[in-house]
Amino acid sequence: MNEYRSQGSSSSPRSSYRSAPSNAGPKRRPFRRSFPRRKVCRFCAEKVVYIDYKNYRMLKDFLTERGKIIPRRISGNCAHHQRMLTRAIKRARNIALISFIHR
DSSP: OHHHHHHSOSSOGGGGGOOSOTTSSOOOOOOOOOOOOOOOOHHHHTTOSOOOTTOHHHHGGGBOTTSOBOOHHHHOOOHHHHHHHHHHHHHHHHTTSSOSSOO
């Protein structure tokens, strides 16, 4: 075994892949990740009690160009109003106020 080690270099094969030593440059502050401010529920701000399925212009604001319902984390709605919004959109789709697929 010693014969095998003496033939090659004394350092490990991965030593050539190592980067520069850590004390090569000035120390940097750790990166602080900033989070965007959470959106406020539009319906809570307006104190909406019921989301009407007949108001299709408002419902279209919460659909993508492909007709999918925009999720809570993007729209900023609270859970209660997101459920009401989803029901209203599905009702409006069933009576053909809103199309299922936008082209």
